[in-house]
Structures are given as structure tokens and as C-alpha cells.
Amino acid sequence: xxxxxxxxxxxxxxxxxxxxxxxxxxxxxxxxxxxxxxxxxxxxxxxxxxxxxxxxxxxxxxxxxxxxxxxxxxxxxxxxxxxxxxxxxxxxxxxxxxxxxxxxxxxxxxxxxxxxxxxxxxxxxxxxxxxxxxxxxxxxxxxxxxxxxxxxxxxxxxxxxxxxxxxxxxxxxxxxxxxxxxxxxxxxxxxxxxxxxxxxxxxxxxxxxxxxxxxxxxxxxxxxxxxxxxxxxxxxxxxxxxxxxx
Amino acid sequence: xxxxxxxxxxxxxxxxxxxxxxxxxxxxxxxxxxxxxxxxxxxxxxxxxxxxxxxxxxxxxxxxxxxxxxxxxxxxxxxxxxxxxxxxxxxxxxxxxxxxxxxxxxxxxxxxxxxxxxxxxxxxxxxxxxxxxxxxxxxxxxxxxxxxxxxxxxxxxxxxxxxxxxxxxxxxxxxxxxxxxxxxxxxxxxxxxxxxxxxxxxxxxxxxxxxxxxxxxxxxxxxxxxxxxxxxxxxxxxxxxxxxxxxxxxxxxxxxxxxxxxxxxxxxxxxxxxxxxxxxxxxxxxxxxxxxxxxxxxxxxxxxxxxxxxxxxxxxxxx
Numbered sequence: 431x432x433x434x435x436x437x438x439x440x441x442x443x444x445x446x447x448x449x450x451x452x453x454x455x456x457x458x459x460x461x462x463x464x465x466x467x468x469x470x471x472x473x474x475x476x477x478x479x480x481x482x483x484x485x486x487x488x489x490x491x492x493x494x495x496x497x498x499x500x501x502x503x504x505x506x507x508x509x510x511x512x513x514x515x516x517x518x519x520x521x522x523x524x525x526x527x528x529x530x531x532x533x534x535x536x537x538x539x540x541x542x543x544x545x546x547x548x549x550x551x552x553x554x555x556x557x558x559x560x561x562x563x564x565x566x567x568x569x570x571x572x573x574x575x576x577x578x579x580x581x582x583x584x585x586x587x588x589x590x591x592x593x594x595x596x597x598x599x600x601x602x603x604x605x606x607x608x609x610x611x612x613x614x615x616x617x618x619x620x621x622x623x624x625x626x627x628x629x630x631x632x633x634x635x636x637x638x639x640x641x642x643x644x645x646x647x648x649x650x651x652x653x654x655x656x657x658x659x660x661x662x663x664x665x666x667x668x669x670x671x672x673x674x675x676x
Numbered sequence: 677x678x679x680x681x682x683x684x685x686x687x688x689x690x691x692x693x694x695x696x697x698x699x700x701x702x703x704x705x706x707x708x709x710x711x712x713x714x715x716x717x718x719x720x721x722x723x724x725x726x727x728x729x730x731x732x733x734x735x736x737x738x739x740x741x742x743x744x745x746x747x748x749x750x751x752x753x754x755x756x757x758x759x760x761x762x763x764x765x766x767x768x769x770x771x772x773x774x775x776x777x778x779x780x781x782x783x784x785x786x787x788x789x790x791x792x793x794x795x796x797x798x799x800x801x802x803x804x805x806x807x808x809x810x811x812x813x814x815x816x817x818x819x820x821x822x823x824x825x826x827x828x829x830x831x832x833x834x835x836x837x838x839x840x841x842x843x844x845x846x847x848x849x850x851x852x853x854x855x856x857x858x859x860x861x862x863x864x865x866x867x868x869x870x871x872x873x874x875x876x877x878x879x880x881x882x883x884x885x886x887x888x889x890x891x892x893x894x895x896x897x898x899x900x901x902x903x904x905x906x907x908x909x910x911x912x913x914x915x916x917x918x919x920x921x922x923x924x925x926x927x928x929x930x931x932x933x934x935x936x937x938x939x940x941x942x943x944x945x946x947x948x949x950x951x952x953x954x955x956x957x958x959x960x961x962x963x964x965x966x967x968x969x970x971x972x973x974x975x976x977x978x979x980x981x982x983x984x985x986x987x988x989x990x991x992x993x994x995x
Contacts, residue, residue: 441809443810443923443942443943443946444942447809447812447813449813467923467924468924522787523778523788523790524778524781524782524787524788527778527782549809549810549923549946550808550809551808551809551815552790552791552807552808552809552810552927553790553791554774554775554778554790555774555777555778555781555788555790556778557775557778558746558750558774558775558776558777558778558779559778559779559781559782561746561747561778561779562747562750562778562779562781562782562783563782567745567747567855567856568746568747568775568779568856569856570746570771570774570775571771573917583859586771587771587918588770588771588772588861588863589770589771589863589869589870589871589872590863590864590867590868590869590870590918591861591862591863591864591869591918592861592862592918593744593858593860593861593862594858594859594860594861594862595856595857595858595859596856596857596859597855597856597857598855601855606924607917607920607924607925608917638787638820639781639785639786639787639788639819639820639821640781640787640788640789640817640818640819640820640821640824641817641818641820642808642815642816642817643803643816643817643818644815644816645808645813645814645815645816646813646814646816647812647813647814648807648811648812648813648814651967651968651969651970652970654956654966654967654969654970654971654972655970655971655972656971656972656973656974657971657972657973659973659974659975659976659979659980659983660983662973662980662983662984662986662987663987663990663991665955665971665973665984665987666984666987666988666990666991667991668971669932669953669955669971670991673932673952673953673970673971675875675931675932675952675953676875676899676932676988676991
């Protein structure tokens, strides 16, 4: 099986969120970056498991500048065979999807994997866009995926439940919790990653149609109001009269 | 024209559909254009969408559309948008709606914004806001294309009744054969799904074991709330996977979130910090969750929760 895993670089979950350049750009000062957890834990690991069971190859693709290489190398250390970085700094989901789709178009991957969303922009748009550019089926929020011959059987999370679906390869799948278990790269993997191919390719031309122009922080919560544990009537009164929540 | 895809389930509309129509109506007024709703597959009460501002309802009645395949639905919505000359297309940011948004953007060569929670303001450039960084910041987007596609975040703005039933117009749009075959759909019956719930009662490891969940369910019952849990609880199989809220689980934004015996790890907060009012019940006064809470109760949950249930019951009885 020929598998592609799209990975994104995101600020760590615990990163301080601040903005710079007149609140028009994310302030990356002091921020630690990681591989987007859904891409790493679920999409990449499930792709590796399929390769281990069926043979084939797992390629990582990332759209971004050279400082993304650290994150890409981590994916190689976890077990991907090779990687491609499309050398541009994308400003929209569509820019990412367009670059990946144009790269993947002639490669005939059986499955293109990615995480259900990134933990920074939370848009969940890129998978659907890649699928539309390439005229492929798209199954989102997949929590389980099995491949039998040329057919994939997938469970996907929906509001208050799950849906079982089937589709023939090739297809695009976005992965959620349940799909696989996180793998920690071992020393051998880290050493091997240094010599695995990381090919840098030039981007295609693209003009953004939708961009974030400014950022703000939500209003600060006022400090918590503590209620006497013996007096839950008071909490109910506050929730009704003050918070208007019940 | 603003075209709103009103999502239905087994022929019935969910609150998210009414929210989307209401949002579309306000957007259309802002832009000075008409607004129409689009309904796919089996749909009862389609005319009711007029109550939330749709001046007409377009209906593609093919029953094949009752099963979700983002490729098929996006093709149909895209074609309906073309036929009706829509300049703004709105979907709900549900699991299915999110899969449609990206496809529609590519198909209509449109700029998209996912999970919008404000109506576009002013004249001139088209700008909308949405939460980013798991609710830790708000981004304002400018959409520069002729056609714009937006998904509306759930529970962001309540549906507002503004009119009467609207005429339903059957339209003819080619429906491609699905490539995703739906084998089964399992939904927990009789409860409001978490992303749509207005009140959520959630519990964590402080419960000590699954056998103790009765007090959580009783509180949820009297509040008409949906129950949820933290990640360790779902991982230990004390509660079903679909109840897990937080970064790796479901992100929710109810009006009221009551967290019982949950310490409030940053990954949990990322999924719930957009809730309008947060109540935290925990015996540890140092639990980080108190910093994100509006109301806190420091005490033994096994005593506090039944007391709260009784107080809510007494309050409801007196109403």
C-alpha cells in the first residue's frame, strides 16, 4: 500500500497564546512547536500499522518553511519511510490543501491520511479540500479503519454516536482518537531518521481567498466565586439570578 | 443571495439547522440580499425554516441524499448555489457540515471560514470572526473571493423566530452516485448530543469508579443536561468514548458546564473553556480548573452533588 500522511506543525498545547505586529500575527517567541497530535498519534501511526501488515510505504508531507524539518524528522523517527516538504509558508487551509493535492495528484496514493483537525486553527478543512481537488471520497473523524483488498471499512464519529461506512481505495481519511495509539520514537528510529530522504519541492502558485487579518484574546474570566459546600441553594440562586444559566 | 444548507436527520431538523438559517438571515440582511434555505433528501416541516428568516426553501428530494457522502452532498449544494446565484453559502459546523465546507470552497472557488461565531459586520470587505487555538483566541478573517462559504459554530447564537412558514420549491439537481457506502448509523437515543447540549454535567476521576455515576446522572436528569466525562474516565472505560470532552474528545460550548471531580488539565480545558458558565466541584482547592471557573465549590463531591441535585429539584418545583 502506498500511503501519504499530511502532518502539520502546531504550537504545543500549553503554549502561551499572544500576538504581534499589531495583533496581526501569532507571536512565536518562546513557543515550543510540536507535530499536530492528531496527525502524529492517529493518522501516522495507523498508516504505519497498515504498512506493517500489508507492506508498502509511508510518506510524510508537510507544507512549510525549513524550520518545519524538526517536526518532519520526528515523523521519520516514528517510522515513516520518507518525507516531502513543500517549501512555502501557507496562510490559509486552502493553500495547504492545494499544495498537497498538486503534489499527490500524480503519485497515486491508496490512502491520504491526516488528523481530524489541527490544535491551533481547529478548522478541519484541509482533508475535505484535498479530497475535492483530487475527486476522491473523504471520510472524516475516523476512529477505526480496516482495509480488506481494495475496500476500506471505517467507523466515523458523529454527534452522539458513530457511523460505519465503506469506500473503495483511493480515499482521504481524517483520523480521530481510537484509530491508533501514540508511538514514542526510540533511539534507533531517531538515528535512522537522519538518513531518510526529506525532499524539498517547490510550491505551485496559489492566491489566498480567505485570510486571518487580526487576532484578539477573549475577555478574561473574573476570578471564581466560591460557594459554601453546605449551601447549594445559594449556588442554584446564583446560577439562576446572576449567571442566568438555569 | 445567501444560501443555507439546513441539515436534517431522519427527516427532522436539529437546532443547528435553525441556528444556521437564523445566522444566514442576519447575514443576508447585512448584505441587503435574499436568503434561502436548502434541504436535501427526506424532510418534514421544511416550510418551518421560514420562521427563522428563509424567504424560501429549496428542496432536492432524492432519498439517496439521506445517507451522507460529503462528495455527493457538496456536488448537490454546489450546483444549487450556482443555480440560485448564491454569493454566500452557510453550513453548520457539525461533523458532516465540516466535511462539506472544504469541498464547497474548492468546488465554488470560494474563500471559506470554519466555525464562524459572528455575523459579518459593516460594508466594504467581508469580515467574520471565529475562535482559534481551542478558544484561547479570536481571529478575524477577511474573505476576498466573490463567493464565500462559512460554517456556523454550534451554540454560538440562538435561533430567533422572525417570520412565518416559507414556500418550499422542489429543484432539480443531478445527484451523483455515492462512493462512500453507509452501512449503519448508531446514535444514542433520547439524549441531546454533547455538541448541541445547553447544559452539560461532566465528571472525572474524582468519582473513584463507574459504579458511583448515579449521582451524576441524577443531577443531569433534574437539569435536563447531557452527561460527559474527562479523558482518563473514558480511557478506563468507566464511561463510553462518545462522552469524552476535551482536546482529543469532543469540544463543547454549552451555556452551563458543571465539572465534578475533574482537575482541569489544559487538554480538558481546551475542549470546554468556551462554555458560557463553568461550575467546578472539587475537594482540592488547588485544582487548576478553579482558575477557569465562574463558580466553585470546594468539598466532597459525594456530599455536594446530591445536595445540589436536591437544591435544583426544589428550585424547579418552585418555578
